Amino acid sequence: MSLNAVTHLNFRGQAREALDFYASVFGGKATIATYGDFGMPADLPGAANVVFGQVVADNGFRVMAYDVPGADQPFTPGEPTTRRENGTTITTEPFFLSVRGESVEEVGPLWERLAEGATVVEPFGPAQWAPAFGMLTDRFGVTWILDVAAAY
Known part of the structure; x- marks a missing residue:
């Protein structure tokens, strides 16, 4: 048996941009499905947000991400943590x-x-x-x- 731990990142409307960026950095392909793809009416806010997304690269890099439902404001970094x-x-x-x-x-x-x-x-x-x-x-x-x- 083999296990893999894959980081799953939560965003607020930025998941697509982040996944595309990580694919450009680490290689691989971003796969993205939206809430609309899963049946949410296109005219509702958030339908274009990511419900499932991942980047998988041949070099072993893998990350998952989605947009938190109902959260339309990006996380805003304040003081460095x-x-x-x-x-x-x-x-x-x-x-x-x-x-x-x-x-x-x-x-x-x-x-x-x-x-x-x-x-x-x-x-x-x-x-x-x-x-x-x-x-x-x-x-x-x-x-x-x-x-x-x-x-x-």
Whole structure:
């Protein structure tokens, strides 16, 4: 038997844009179904919102997302909820989304694309525990860790 944990992100009207962006960063294909596709009348607010969406890439990347029903206002980031202070990460977030690759050449370009419009928490570069590590909060409010697996 095999299990896979797949992150499922919740948005408020931005799921399509986020899924398209993640497909452009990590490769793969976005599959999107709307509330209208599932029978909601097209003239109702939210019918074009995403009820099921995912990005699946050949490199193993996978993420799911949808638009929370009835929530038409995007999540609005206020004060940063994740920051670095005195060499430690301070956060109020319940999770980070982590992507790990085997080389800087593989992960570096992903970082560059994901960083477009993001707030960088920790720049991507060498770390004591990994050949490269970085943390950012993307333009949709999702905090990501990208790193390169250490050779043991």
